[in-house]
Amino acid sequence: MQGKSVLRAVSLVLIGLFFLFPLFWVFLMSFMTNADILRNPPSVIFSPTLHNYGALISGNLGTVVGTQKIDYMLNLFNSFVLSSGSVILSLILGVPAAYAFARFKFRLGEDMAFTLLSFRFAPPLLVLLPLLIYFQQMGLYDTYFGLIWVYQLITLPLVLWIVRGYFEDVSEDIELAYRLDGHSWLQTFLRISIPLARPGIAAAALLSFIFAWNNFIFALILGSSSVQPVTVGALAFITASGIEYGQIAAALVLSIVPTLILALFTQRYLVEGLSLGAIKG
């Protein structure tokens, strides 16, 4: 019995170490100077510096060959625009559809929901290649709107399937009661159905934001540096900043902090969101 609980404790520590150490270490690196980073053996004792973050925020990066201007902040800003824009568009498109899908059992709704879902699992490049050609013809290449529209591929199924589950849980009797009180369908939808499904809508919105934020391939293909989010920006940044490892670490930290904070808020809904509502968390 004793040996068993020791084994259990050791396993828990190892698991914690494996999953948290990389985050911890990169976080530490982001406060190190290059000299601290290159020290052998590595040490967790060093005098922390905010220089790396300062350089990133000002956009003037010190490299071996001199100062270089890199607008990593623009990438962060783009991530915010793209993610928020995608979430808003997804809610506008998805919430009414989720309601229709939950309330009225109709063929088209079923087909639609499954088409969207099946493309959630299709290789993204398959759709992106033709889209790149179309977008260049239509002038949507390298625009926020074009990217936000493509992001619906990830965020819309999420909204549709999570919110649908919550609408299904809203009692039809409550809606009927409100109608009989003399309110129109739209008033009932806005004042009863939506508020009652709000936890689901909030969860879907937060999760969609995270998923959109973490997307890489869409913007890699359909945008150039002016609209690219941090995921694509970080890769370019590594190439550009060369061996300024502290700055790279700081850039990575900046790119994950927003989603990590959101994740801590959404952990209650996470299971449901990750499994598209297949398992209620």
Place this chain on the structure above:
Amino acid sequence: MAFLEITGLNKAFKGHAIIRDLSVAVEKGEFLVVFGQSGSGKTVLLRLIAGMLQADAGDVRLDGQSLLGVNPEYRDIGMAFQNYALYPHMTAFENIASPLRSRNVPEDEVQKRVHDTARLLRIDHVIDHLPRALSQGQKQRTALGRSLVGRPAVLLLDDPLRNVDAKIRYEMRLELPRLLRSFESTVIYVTQDYKEAMALGDRIAVLVDGTFQQVASPHAVYDAPNNTRIARLFGDPPINLLSVRPAGTAHGLTMRIADTMVALPQTDEALVGRECMLGIRSENVGVSLESTSGIPVTIDAITPLNNRLVMLLRCTDGTEVFASCPQGGPLEGLRGRHQAWADFDLAHALFFDTNDGARL
């Protein structure tokens, strides 16, 4: 013309008829109880009247106007739901105020009418609570208040006492008629409880298999049910149904019940020689421990029920018959099997067709 008129209503789901050819006329201010067991189509009927579902055929007319295709919000119908259907994110006050808000009633009048209604229903002390902070009885009263406050032309009450505890149910059964009369509402009240139906209704509409098989006063439904199905639904213990074949003799009609010939007070010639079902309620079966001219039986079991004693009798041919009598008689405290004699009060006998169960 009646105030609320439902004619030839039909509704099917996936080819399965739920409501078939249902008609009824309700007078203004009437209290109509719709009685039916679960699965009889009550919920669908209410939804058709409320406008949540569209009928396949037939019409619902209110004060002469057809309600076909009219949205629920324009129907002037109030409804209290079995599960209350309160708005969980609004206080009891806002729940009750909802019908007034939709009509842009001025704030001071909303305040007045909601508080008046709440006082009448004795929930004014919890008026600022959210539904989750209310007891079952308070929820039920809030739901009732919401359906009443707008003084709708027709009030639909969907088994409103189903989910409240026995005490409140009893109180409300006494209180509801008075309350509803004060609102001068035309009421359609749905219940699964025949006693509730008998206690509350001006008339009872018996819903069986999606249609009203009888619409009549509580007395008429009990004393003269249209068929055996209705007869069985009312009464506890259920009505006794025995196969008989009345015969004509010089002294009038007679028939054989469990090897004993009994005379019938009725002189309906149509019954002569006809195979039919005799229906007789337990309270019309007298039991005596002394030998009488009655039918010899064995008392198999005795159990008290609502101030009465209910007995299961077994006739000589094995036929089982329920009898009941007021408590406190010589039968009180009897244990085990006993030889006895049963007297059928055939003045209250009902006769039904053996095949379709219709009353003759």
Place this chain on the structure above:
Amino acid sequence: MPNPAAATMAVSHAKRRSGARMARILPYLLSLPALLTCIGILVPFFSAVYYALQRYNLAFPAGRKFIWLDNFVQLFLSGEFWHTITISLLYTALTVGLEMLLGLAIALLLWRRSFVTNLLSVALILPLMVAPEIASLMWKLMTNANFGILSYFVSVIGIHDFRWASAPQSALFTVVLVDMWVYTPFISILLLAGLRGLPRQPFEAAELDGVPTSFVFFRIMLPMLLPYMLTAGLFRMLDSIQQFDIIYAMTQGGPGNTLMVFQIQAYLQAFTFTNIGRASAILVVLWAITFALSKVFMKNWLRLRERAHGLA
């Protein structure tokens, strides 16, 4: 004489009676925007299929022509594509297999609630919320030959000059490790939710009866957990077979063509060789695989979903 009151009555009547018609078209009206988005996705999909049947190279626009299944025939005749298939399947099998094992182990360890396990189950969410591509960059920093902390660790235990993703021998191992870091928590969290949703009685009964732990595990728990494992496993398979972000960020398919999985190969064909036709053909093959997998997945997923919503 015209009656104004009657006229307003008629108007309000028309409005009152919109009910039935409205009820019929409302679902379509509500889902129209999402439907248009759907069509917006289907159009490029069919375009891709169309491209796959063409000789279509952006460098030689004049040579564009319809060649039916030629792209596919050439693909299957080339060793390069078979390498892509092999490495993609290997990657999928390794990641899904290892993540399932580790994920199940973690879920079982965290099953019993305590302060530590609750803390750890929150901590597990963190890697999952890091963009896979950013996670790869983090691991790149940690496996750097000059200063990487992991390179230092392996040198401490006596393995010198371990080159992680830059050596063909260890590249697959490295990306699988990163994939595990990112996605194992997904499986753990799903299985943990499944475990916590299991009915208590069978386990209590087994404990009372003194049934051996191994029997409880293999005969009671695993069968009950199977639908969750199937859903999680299929979900991960669908992601793994089309992995792009991690491999692209770590090695861009290299070293050489060591990690040339489907989407990396297609990316290379499209953007380095501007061969849209061939790239599309590769993607169509990949799509066929994912489509079949997603059919199986959705069947399972729907069943679990119904259970979660208490419909079944």
